[in-house]
Amino acid sequence: MNVRITIRGRQYTVRGEENADDVEATARELDARLEEVASRTRSFDEYNVALLTALNLTSELRRLRRQVVGRLDELDRDAQSIAAILESALPESEAP
DSSP states (O other), X not given: OEEEEEETTEEXXXXXXXXXXHHHHHHHHHHHHHHHHHHHOTXXXXXXXXXXXXXXXXXXXXXXXXXXXXXXXXXXXXXXXXXXXXXXXXXXXXXX
């Protein structure tokens, strides 16, 4: 599948297996983030805008990963607690 996208006024053709709507939405979001960084740092060239945007996105990704790991740890503890409660509520089985 080929999808034509525009980022910072330049057109690109993206090839891949992903849904075209998802690729286009991703490109629009990236373009908006690049524009946001560019508007706050008008003195930087496109390379610096892209680099700062990549750093921001990477920082956000790392924070989200830490949140997911923390939440998975919580869920694991909850599951262990539930298993312990269920185990204690079940009658002991007799050995044959």
